[in-house]
Amino acid sequence: MLRKSLFNVVLALVLCFTVVLAAEAAQPTAKDLVIDSIKNFDLGVDKGFYEKSQDETSIKITDFDGSLVKELGHVKGASIDLLSQLDASNNAIKISYTTDIKGNKHNGHIYLKDDKVILTKDFFSLLKELGFDAFKNNPSLLEQSNEYLYSSNEQLKSVWEQMISYQNQQLPGEYKELLLFLVEAIPDQYFNLSNNKVTLQLDQNGVEEFIYNLLAKVKGEQERVADIIVNLNKYNFEQMGISPEQMKQDIISGIDSMPAISREQIKLFGSFVKVNDFTYEVSLLPGGPKNFNMDLGFKAPDGSVEGQLTITVKSVGTKDNLEGSYNISGNFNALNGPQFDFSLACLYNYEAEIAYADTTVQAGAKDNTTGEVLLNFGATANSTTKVDTNLVVNAPALNAANSTDITSLIPGPQQEIIVTPPIVEEAELKVVVNGNTLKTDVTPSIKENKLIMVPARAVLEALGCEVKWIKPNEVQIIYGDKTILVIINETTYTANGLEKALSVPAYLEAGYTMIPVDLIIEELGAKTELVHGTVVITK
Structure with missing residues (x-):
């Protein structure tokens, strides 16, 4: 009888320890809890901040001096007031700014809409005052531009995708996966x-x-x-x-x-x-x-x-x-x-x-x-942000009459030629090379396939090339250690002996050779755009 009782006690103890150890094993570890918190991320604030909200921010420059910035003058005391409006339902953000720098005031707007950043012209005047002149090579371009200047960037799409995650109180999936990988x-x-x-x-x-x-x-x-x-x-x-x-x-x-x-x-x-x-x-x-x-x-x-x-x-x-x-x-x-x-x-x-x-x-x-x-x-900086469920941001509707594409001023991957606004036939196109307007006996033209043709000698010499006419129908271009040979009416050319294709053959007009700008882009690394009847080439 005693043996049976001892056996029952031992069995009970074993069962108890088994239950306790199993329960202990089922308890999440500290690392498990951290991983679980990442998987079930909770933003912790009202989701309206990422749906429809308005922010007022005032920035004051309290100190600004030193040899690196002395050319900007006395900026200490400058103020910047920002009114930012988010309307994620329309993939739109509007930032209105008012600045007072050295007594000079600027007012303007910045929009983020879908995949575009849209700016009013004053923004570039403000940048110039701060020492960043985007139109240094062609000052007249800003004056000739339309009311709105814009650039396209596909990466802005990720902003709106992330907003949806935040609205759902979630961390964007790509960030969540990265954090999990690191914590693991x-x-x-x-x-x-x-x-x-x-x-x-x-x-x-x-x-x-x-x-x-x-x-x-x-x-x-x-x-x-x-x-x-x-x-x-x-x-x-x-x-x-x-x-x-x-x-x-x-x-x-x-x-x-x-x-x-x-x-x-x-x-x-x-x-x-x-x-x-x-x-x-x-x-x-x-x-x-x-x-x-x-x-x-x-x-x-x-x-x-x-x-x-x-x-x-x-x-x-x-x-x-x-x-x-x-x-x-x-x-x-x-x-x-x-x-x-x-x-x-x-x-x-x-x-x-x-x-x-x-x-x-x-x-x-x-x-x-x-x-x-x-x-x-x-x-x-001091800011106040409020949820506003009735907020609607109306970004400007862009067209050729009211906007100018400035993507070429913000180089992107594999960027070659940016033409803005959409190409139309121009009676008298002008050409500007590195900020200087060229006087040419023949003017640039646009072919049916939308390629721009420019007078070879005038443009190439302005870019630092040596240009020779070799009878009866060849043009030799020497640029540093590169020698380029173009034959009139031929669809190919050679660069240091390597044969390459031309989208449009070179041709003669009034005795002057006309070449496509893609040759200049390809061989000289120049950038080209068309703005209001002016072919702008920079190197």
């Missing part, structure tokens, strides 16, 4: 769960282990890595004329060719970068505090260069009353070169459908060898 590479022992709080804390060894795991993970999960990179840059690749699948295969090939990195090599990381602090803490209680601290120092082995980067982020509360702050500061010091310091501090507060933020920025630079102050910059 962090060793479990650096996560801790206690007192209703999850903590991730990496020391020097932890960062080195993370880097080693990350590199191994990249090698082992090539398809996933390629998908993440492609999704983060899909519209950029499209602009470059590369399909996502082609880019994916190129990334995988690149990963395959990466050499293996040993732990010893990663240890060298510690001789350059010191991890003073890397801590992320999040309360498991609703509305509890979330804190992130990163403090990295770096120093060259010979001591010639050193610096530091510090980031601190804090928040507490719910979307009805969420308050927080973030601070970013750093410095770079080259003993025989420049010294640079910067800091950005922001306090913010969300009260249901209203948000407030106060920001301060300070930056300074000096030359260590001479003691010269290169830059002393300071600014403050």
Whole structure:
């Protein structure tokens, strides 16, 4: 009887331990909780801020001097007032600005609409006053332009896609996948769960282990890595004329060719970068505090260069009353070169459908060898953002009569020739090369296939070429170490002996050779556009 009782006790204990251990195994680890929070990301603020909202921001320049900016004059005290309106339902943002710089005032608008950035002409006058003259090579172009100037950028489409994610209180998929990939590479022992709080804390060894795991993970999960990179840059690749699948295969090939990195090599990381602090803490209680601290120092082995980067982020509360702050500061010091310091501090507060933020920025630079102050910059910004469910942003409807395409002033991938507005036959086209209007006996013309033909000698000599006529029907162009031979009425030409195709053959007009601008673009690397009856060529 005693044996039977002892057996029952032992069996009961075994069953109890089994249940306890099973329950313990079912409990999520601290790392599991972090991964789960990324998968089920909650924005924590009213979704209306990403649907229809209006923001008023006032910026004040508190400091502005130093040898790098002395040509801009006295900008200290300048003010910029911005009214930003978001209407995500129409894929539209309108930013109205009023500036007062050195007593000169500017007013204008900036629109983001679908894949276009639309500007009013005053914006470029403002940039010129700040030392950035986009029309330096052709000042008359701005005067001749229409009311609106615009450029197209496919990458803007990602803005509207991300807005949809934020409206759903979600992190955009591409960012979520990147964060998950990074967190998965962090060793479990650096996560801790206690007192209703999850903590991730990496020391020097932890960062080195993370880097080693990350590199191994990249090698082992090539398809996933390629998908993440492609999704983060899909519209950029499209602009470059590369399909996502082609880019994916190129990334995988690149990963395959990466050499293996040993732990010893990663240890060298510690001789350059010191991890003073890397801590992320999040309360498991609703509305509890979330804190992130990163403090990295770096120093060259010979001591010639050193610096530091510090980031601190804090928040507490719910979307009805969420308050927080973030601070970013750093410095770079080259003993025989420049010294640079910067800091950005922001306090913010969300009260249901209203948000407030106060920001301060300070930056300074000096030359260590001479003691010269290169830059002393300071600014403050105060903003108030409100959800406005009735807001409607009406971006201007662009047409050839009211707008000018300035994409050529903002070079993009594989950009060659930008023609704006749409080509129509012109009676008397003019030609401007590097800002100088050329006087020519024959004028440029536009062929039926929309290609622009220009007088060869006048344009090429203005671009620094030597041009020779070789009887009976050849033109020799010498540009540096390149020799180009064009034959009248032939659909091919040669460049240093290599035969190439011409979309339109060169021809004679009143005894002058006319050539297509695509030859100039291809062989000289020049840029060409058509604006209000003027062919503008820059090199």
